[in-house]
Each structure stands twice: as structure tokens, then as C-alpha cells.
Amino acid sequence: MSLMKHINILDYTLLSLLRRKFRNSGIVLVFSFVICITGSVLLLTYAFKREAVLVLGNVPELIVQKMSAGRHELIPVSFSEKIREIPGVSSVEPRYWGYYFDSFTKANYTVVTPGGRLSEGNKLLQGRLPAADERGVAAIGGGIARTRFLGIDDDLALFSPDGRLRNFRVIGIFQAPSELLTFDLIVISERDLKELFSLPSGVATDLVVGVRNETEAPVVARKIRERIPDSRPILRKEIIRTYDALFSWRSGLILTLFAGALAAFVILAWDKATGLSADERREIGILKALGWETSDILEMKFWEGVAISLTSFFLGIIAAYAHIFFFDAALFAPALKGWSVVYPRFHLIPFIDPYQIATLLSLTVIPYIAATIIPSWKAAVTDPDEVVRG
Amino acid sequence: MLLHPGIIGLVIGSGLTLLLLFSAAGLGIQILGKWDITSNSELQLGLERKTYLVSTLVQYALLFQVISAFLFIYTADDMHNLLVGAMCATGSLNANPYGFPALCAQIATLFLAAAWISLNRIDNQAEDYPLTRKKYGLLFLILPAVSAGYVLQLKYFSSIDPDIITSCCGVLFSEGGPGLGSSLSSLPIRRMEAAFGLLYLLVLVSGLPAARSGSRPFTLLLSASSALFFFGAIASVISFISLYFYQLPSHHCPFDILQAGYYYVGYPLYAALFSGCFFGVMTGAVEPFRKIPSLAAVIPAAQRKWALAATVAITLFVILSMVPIVFTPFTLEGY
Numbered sequence: 018m019s020l021m022k023h024i025n026i027l028d029y030t031l032l033s034l035l036r037r038k039f040r041n042s043g044i045v046l047v048f049s050f051v052i053c054i055t056g057s058v059l060l061l062t063y064a065f066k067r068e069a070v071l072v073l074g075n076v077p078e079l080i081v082q083k084m085s086a087g088r089h090e091l092i093p094v095s096f097s098e099k100i101r102e103i104p105g106v107s108s109v110e111p112r113y114w115g116y117y118f119d120s121f122t123k124a125n126y127t128v129v130t131p132g133g134r135l136s137e138g139n140k141l142l143q144g145r146l147p148a149a150d151e152r153g154v155a156a157i158g159g160g161i162a163r164t165r166f167l168g169i170d171d172d173l174a175l176f177s178p179d180g181r182l183r184n185f186r187v188i189g190i191f192q193a194p195s196e197l198l199t200f201d202l203i204v205i206s207e208r209d210l211k212e213l214f215s216l217p218s219g220v221a222t223d224l225v226v227g228v229r230n231e232t233e234a235p236v237v238a239r240k241i242r243e244r245i246p247d248s249r250p251i252l253r254k255e256i257i258r259t260y261d262a263l264f265s266w267r268s269g270l271i272l273t274l275f276a277g278a279l280a281a282f283v284i285l286a287w288d289k290a291t292g293l294s295a296d297e298r299r300e301i302g303i304l305k306a307l308g309w310e311t312s313d314i315l316e317m318k319f320w321e322g323v324a325i326s327l328t329s330f331f332l333g334i335i336a337a338y339a340h341i342f343f344f345d346a347a348l349f350a351p352a353l354k355g356w357s358v359v360y361p362r363f364h365l366i367p368f369i370d371p372y373q374i375a376t377l378l379s380l381t382v383i384p385y386i387a388a389t390i391i392p393s394w395k396a397a398v399t400d401p402d403e404v405v406r407g
Numbered sequence: 408m409l410l411h412p413g414i415i416g417l418v419i420g421s422g423l424t425l426l427l428l429f430s431a432a433g434l435g436i437q438i439l440g441k442w443d444i445t446s447n448s449e450l451q452l453g454l455e456r457k458t459y460l461v462s463t464l465v466q467y468a469l470l471f472q473v474i475s476a477f478l479f480i481y482t483a484d485d486m487h488n489l490l491v492g493a494m495c496a497t498g499s500l501n502a503n504p505y506g507f508p509a510l511c512a513q514i515a516t517l518f519l520a521a522a523w524i525s526l527n528r529i530d531n532q533a534e535d536y537p538l539t540r541k542k543y544g545l546l547f548l549i550l551p552a553v554s555a556g557y558v559l560q561l562k563y564f565s566s567i568d569p570d571i572i573t574s575c576c577g578v579l580f581s582e583g584g585p586g587l588g589s590s591l592s593s594l595p596i597r598r599m600e601a602a603f604g605l606l607y608l609l610v611l612v613s614g615l616p617a618a619r620s621g622s623r624p625f626t627l628l629l630s631a632s633s634a635l636f637f638f639g640a641i642a643s644v645i646s647f648i649s650l651y652f653y654q655l656p657s658h659h660c661p662f663d664i665l666q667a668g669y670y671y672v673g674y675p676l677y678a679a680l681f682s683g684c685f686f687g688v689m690t691g692a693v694e695p696f697r698k699i700p701s702l703a704a705v706i707p708a709a710q711r712k713w714a715l716a717a718t719v720a721i722t723l724f725v726i727l728s729m730v731p732i733v734f735t736p737f738t739l740e741g742y
Binding site for chain 1: 410411412413414415416417419420423426427456459460463464467471474475477478481482485488489491531667671
């Protein structure tokens with residue numbers, strides 16, 4: 018029986034909300050907007066975090082760089098011997114790579130040598146990668162191909178530091194799905210790369226250390242630092258952790274900046290709930306005269322809050338979802354992505370979990386409900402005879 | 408560390424809970440001081456109206472507290488990415504001395520606020536509101552728990568240092584280490600299983616008669632047995648129930664079962680345990696109020712309902728924890 022009573026009160030509440038469509042839709046509209054913005058920040062952050070984890074999954078477990086005067090410097094290949102002696106290290110490979118600023122397209126390219134990890138994504142490649150000792154050929158990313166109008170067998174001209182022009186025949190172009198990783202990539206053989214950048218012999222950009230047991234990587238990193246004090250070992254986990262902290266921090270910062278808007282909305286909700294119209298006061302008076310108890314009116318107000326916040330919540334979160342995953346976060350991406358906005362297009366993988374929902378509820382619905390408690394009570398204890406008499 | 412979206416949500420959410428409870432307590436002082444049910448004065452009428460506000464405030468506070476407790480666990484779980492050596496909520500909570508006390512305060516608040524609401528419901532069914540003073544007294548017990556929870560939570564989040572190495576659940580709940588977690592994990596499994604079964608039997612033996620008759624020795628026994636069952640069940644989760652969910656003889660973590668990889672089974676499991684033990688304890692806790700004439704009819708009815716709820720919820724907990732034991736090929740025969 019008592020369940021029927023609650024259903025009846027809910028039914029009455031919904032009808033009464035519908036009667037005041039205009040007024041209530043104002044609140045719902047503003048509330049959905051607030052939830053949409055907050056939700057967008059959260060969804061975008063978590064999508065980036067996941068993206069970072071997926072992308073960084075291919076990064077080597079341990080990279081060793083050489084530091085000089087606090088800056089990253091080329092590392093002598095001879096260091097590999099010292100590192101290889103450390104128990105638990107399975108391999109040490111020198112890596113050669115660099116950035117090339119192209120003054121025609123005003124863009125930075127990343128130049129790398131063909132290694133094991135690149136060929137794993139071979140199916141994303143149209144054509145083929147250069148062999149380890151093949152001279153004068155290159156595989157390039159889709160971005161470079163498009164901006165420099167290059168196809169297979171065309172020539173890619175790059176300047177070396179002494180001003181000489183070097184030509185590479187394009188033998189492979191990376192396909193669109195891998196764009197986040199390969200957009201600005203040029204793959205040439207090791208000797209070509211050394212000549213292009215005029216690298217001195219016996220040095221590499223950094224060393225990739227393979228560790229047999231990944232849980233031992235921090236220990237190996239510590240030992241490397243002990244043996245080579247001017248080295249900087251970087252763990253993959255450390256990079257992932259840094260990205261995680263960075264994205265959390267950025268979205269927290271945006272949310273804090275946004276707190277003013279949230280406060281304004283809460284004040285609006287408080288104000289709307291306090292300023293009962295004469296009509297509403299009369300309605301409550303009549304209900305009480307008809308035998309409704311104070312607790313019934315409070316329950317009606319509770320359902321009113323639930324109806325408004327749930328409607329706004331779903332509208333808001335659907336809008337946020339569309340904004341982030343269909344429109345690629347047009348409003349926030351520049352702030353959250355960081356400086357690297359050179360990658361023009363990529364779709365985020367949709368991801369939503371109960372944690373984001375709970376966070377969003379805490380940030381938006383709880384303040385709204387809290388702001389309407391006292392006004393609802395004030396309305397509920399109205400004396401019927403006082404109101405009906407006017 | 409405070410600029411994490413989950414932490415901002417928690418600080419706002421539990422901050423509002425605290426605010427609601429403080430205003431409820433403020434009204435409580437007024438009501439306690441001037442309450443006189445026999446009076447017809449305008450003051451008394453005003454106070455009676457304010458009791459509605461107080462109960463509404465506490466009810467919303469409880470609702471927010473449920474969301475906050477969930478968010479707290481989830482945030483701790485999410486933060487393990489930031490901490491070296493942490494693999495789940497255990498590691499994050501263990502990152503500094505405030506983590507576990509903050510969690511305990513959250514759970515205590517949950518129980519106390521729920522107890523307040525149950526008392527309030529009973530009280531409202533009597534004509535003369537006989538429990539008013541006791542109710543508002545209880546409010547002052549809730550307040551320190553919530554405040555402590557809030558302060559501990561703030562201290563916990565502000566002193567988290569993403570660089571330090573914390574113990575993951577594999578260390579804290581591994582057998583043979585020091586500390587409470589390890590002692591719980593290394594409890595002999597066979598004896599623990601027997602104790603768990605015995606405690607459940609005790610709940611059944613006291614709960615079923617209490618649900619039928621609501622008579623005195625059974626309600627008190629149910630109260631005691633569900634309190635015992637609560638601690639016994641937590642110990643059992645760490646000692647052997649979790650092993651069956653993970654199907655690993657060495658993984659004792661009580662938080663990992665909340666993760667998606669285990670189908671979030673921890674949520675229904677803990678919800679059944681918490682609500683069952685809460686109703687069980689309440690059944691006996693209201694026993695002294697039976698003497699009050701206006702509650703003589705109300706309380707036994709409530710007790711029967713609660714005893715039934717407690718028995719059903721605890722049975723649900725037992726069934727849920729038995730599912731992997733019965734239906735997965737994993738066994739602990741060798742241990």
C-alpha cells in the first residue's frame with residue numbers, strides 16, 4: 018500500500034512540474050549546460066589517460082639518456098657495455114632519432130630508424146619500410162605525404178646541417194589509422210640518419226634497455242644511475258604516471274576555474290526554490306488542507322529535485338558524450354592536450370565508467386540538492402489557512 | 408594532489424554532508440533545550456516543524472554519504488596509478504597513515520546516519536515523539552564521526568606524495584608479514600571457514616525466530632550475532648572468500664573485488680553485508696525503547712521487519728560469497 022502512495026506522489030509531482038513547463042525548463046537547461054561542461058572535462062581527461070596508456074604501451078620499459086649541464090645529450094654507445102653487465106638486463110640497443118624542422122611546411126618532423134617496434138605496425142604501412150642498411154630511401158607519415166604532395170617513388174628532399182640537400186625516395190607511407198603515432202614520422206636507415214644530422218660516430222640519441230622481469234626495472238634503473246652518474250634512466254611506468262598526474266591536474270584546474278559558474282548555478286537554484294510563486298504557495302496550502310502531511314510535501318519536493326536533476330544529468334552527460342566523442346572535444350581540446358596541437362585529427366575511444374558518474378554527481382547534483390533542502394522545508398511547513406486566505 | 412577531479416568531488420560532496428549535519432545539529436540544540444511535547448505554545452509548534460527539517464537534512468546527508476563513500480574507495484583505487492608500488496585501493500590507502508582511518512570514519516558515519524534515520528522513523532510513528540531527546544543526542548555522536556572523517560580525508564589527500572613507494576595489496580595482505588592485514592590473511596582457512604559457517608548459523612538461529620515473533624532473547628541475540636558476523640565476514644573475505652573470487656591462493660585483497668575485472672561483485676557483496684549487519688544490530692538496539700507505552704506496538708513490528716531484512720541480506724551475502732566456492736574449479740584443498 019505504502020508503495021502506491023509514493024507512486025501517487027511522484028505522479029502528482031511530475032504533472033505539477035509539467036504544468037510549469039516554462040519555469041522548470043529554464044532550470045533544466047542551465048543545469049544541463051553546467052553538467053555538460055563538467056562532464057566534458059571529466060570524459061576528456063579519462064579518454065586522454067586511456068589513450069596515453071595505450072600509446073605508451075609500446076614504449077620501451079627503460080630508456081637511458083645522458084645528461085650534460087642539466088640537458089639531454091647524445092649518449093656514447095660504449096655505455097651499453099656497462100649496462101649489459103647489470104644482472105637482469107636482457108638487451109641494450111642504441112636508438113637514433115631526431116627532430117627535423119621543415120621550413121617549407123613550417124612543421125617539425127620526427128626522424129627515426131627502422132626498428133623492431135616500428136615493423137610491428139607494418140600493416141598500417143602502404144609500401145614498405147627501409148631495410149636497416151638501405152641508403153637513400155624513406156617511409157613517411159601521412160601528414161608529411163599530404164603537406165608535401167608526396168606519393169610512392171617520389172623524392173623527399175631534406176637539408177643536412179651543413180646546408181647540403183639530400184634526396185630520399187619514398188618507398189612507404191603510413192596509413193590514416195596510425196596517425197596519432199606516425200603523422201609526422203620519417204623512417205630512414207641508421208647510416209642515412211647519422212649523415213642527415215651529422216651525428217659523430219660512437220654516439221646514439223639514447224639507449225633502450227630490455228629488462229627480463231618488468232618488476233625489476235626500477236632496481237635496474239637505480240643500478241644504472243649508480244654506475245653512470247650522468248645518465249637519466251626513464252621508466253615506462255614513470256612516463257605513464259606522469260601523464261596520469263598531469264591530466265588529472267589539468268582537469269582539476271579547469272574544474273576549479275569552473276567552480277565560479279557552479280556556485281552561480283547553485284545560487285540560481287536556491288533563489289528559484291526560495292522564491293515560491295503565490296500560485297505554488299496556494300497549491301501547497303490546498304494540498305495540506307486536503308490532508309497532505311508535511312512529510313508528503315517534503316517527499317513531493319524530493320521527487321521534484323530528483324526529476325529535475327536526473328533529467329538535467331542525463332541531458333548533460335549525453336551532450337558531454339557527444340561533444341567529446343563525436344565532435345572531438347572542440348571546446349576543450351586545446352587546453353587539455355597541451356602544446357602538441359600539431360596532430361590535427363584523431364578520434365578518442367569512447368570510455369565512461371561509474372567513477373566518472375559518481376564524480377559528476379558529487380560535483381553537480383549534490384550541490385543542487387543541498388541548495389534546495391531548506392527552501393523545500395520552508396514551503397512544506399506553510400500553514401494552509403494562512404495561504405488560502407491570502 | 409588536491410587538484411584531482413575525484414578529490415574535488417569528494418571535498419565538495421562530503422563538505423556539504425558536513426554542512427547539512429552541522430545545521431541539523433544546530434537545530435538539534437534548540438530542540439533539545441526547549442522541547443516540551445505537552446506545551447501548545449507557538450515555540451513548540453515551531454520546534455515540531457523544525458524536526459522535519461532536521462530529519463530531511465540527515466536523510467540527504469546519508470544519501471550524500473553513500474555517494475561519497477563509493478567515490479572515496481573509487482578515488483583511492485584510481486590513484487594507484489600515481490603511486491609507485493600501489494596496485495589497488497589498498498596501496499593508495501596505505502600511502503600515508505590517514506588512509507585507513509578515513510575509510511573507517513566513512514563507514515562509521517554511514518552506520519550512524521542510517522541508525523538515526525531508523526530511530527526517527529520509529530519516533531514519528533508514535534503520537535508523542537518519545538525518542539526526541541535520544542535522537543538529538545545521537546546526532547551529537549554522528550557529528551564528531553563526520554568531522555573526523557572529513558579532516559582525515561583532507562589530511563589523507565593533501566599528504567599523498569606520488570613519489571613514495573607504498574605497499575601494494577600483495578605486500579599488506581600477504582601471509583607472514585607484520586600488521587593486522589597479514590594476521591587476517593594467515594588465519595587458518597579451514598578453521599576460518601568453520602567459524603564463518605558457525606556465525607551464519609547463529610544469525611539464522613536468532614534471526615528467523617526474531618523475524619517471526621520479535622521476542623526478546625532472540626532480538627538481542629541477533630544483534631550480538633550480526634555484530635560478530637560483520638567482523639567475522641570481513642576477516643573471512645580477507646582470509647578465504649577473496650581467494651575464490653580471484654582464484655589465486657595468495658591474493659587476499661578485499662578491494663580488488665570492487666574492480667571491473669571481477670564484475671564489480673564487491674559492491675553487491677558489501678552492500679548485502681553492511682545492510683544485513685546494520686538491520687541485525689538495530690533489531691536489538693531498540694529493545695530498551697519497548698517499555699515506552701506509545702512505542703509498545705511500533706517497535707516489535709519494526710523489529711520483526713528488521714530481523715527479516717537482516718536475515719535475508721546476510722543470507723544473500725553468504726550466497727554471493729559461496730558462488731565462486733561452489734561453481735569454480737578452484738579449490739583450497741591443499742591449504
